[in-house]
Amino acid sequence: MMRGDLRGALRVTKALADAQRIRILMMLERGEFCVCQIVEVLGLAPSTVSKHLSILAAADLVVSRKDGRWAYYRRPDSDPSAGPRAPLDWLNRTLQDDPQIRADRKKLAAVVARRPEELCRKQRMMA
Amino acid sequence: MMRGDLRGALRVTKALADAQRIRILMMLERGEFCVCQIVEVLGLAPSTVSKHLSILAAADLVVSRKDGRWAYYRRPDSDPSAGPRAPLDWLNRTLQDDPQIRADRKKLAAVVARRPEELCRKQRMMA
DNA sequence: ATTATACTTCGCCAAATGGCCACATATACA
């Protein structure tokens, strides 16, 4: 993208200025996940998570991939020089030992052990 | 400070998620300035600028120094490894050619040429 | 073809944010 103007930078910093979105980004350091998996870890409504993901995507902090009914999100596998790699690395370093992030990682491990269908079914039951 | 938790990181990212505060930080890359000088460049009410500065200070992105009636703000002259140096460097790189930031730099040059008293006097006249 | 399902978009509401003015505080100068 390479915008390089204040508006573009603000899109990034505003995207980073929310706890749930930071949690999502830290998740995605571990790999590529579908929306229902992210929903399960965050404990928010799917519509809410979807909106967060669209904000992150608009800032080029994540990219999406459709596969059947599922939508997978991951960190862009792009050049480390350009793009907002620097603030993300900083977050990574800073939050390595944060209790919330550690808890998310633990929950993530349990989540990836299941098939996505089960997650979605469970989430429908709760709602 | 070295907080290292999500709350501390959010204080930083939220502080960076505002155009005026980014403009202030870019100004302070050029040196140390008093509130009335920042007011003059941004074109906002002194109370507004003061609040922005307190948000930046709470995130350890600026430090203040009192000298008589004047309060001077600057970037913390601290270790480059710890602290939120990384996102700031990224902003610096990204916004180098932004028109708003360039305009601010130009205005800043005119502002530093005057004595602070004149600026404050002028600002009182306008209000 | 119809139904089920994974996700997104829309509409709404409560809370947070950014702006200003008015006032409070603190320092300097007469």
Place this chain on the structure above:
DNA sequence: TGTATATGTGGCCATTTGGCGAAGTATAAT
């Protein structure tokens, strides 16, 4: 001491933001 002045704080208001549920969309399964 008293007054002027540079900055900080509190109250108020308009806008933005984050959350949810309901409805919409698109793909898969029956």
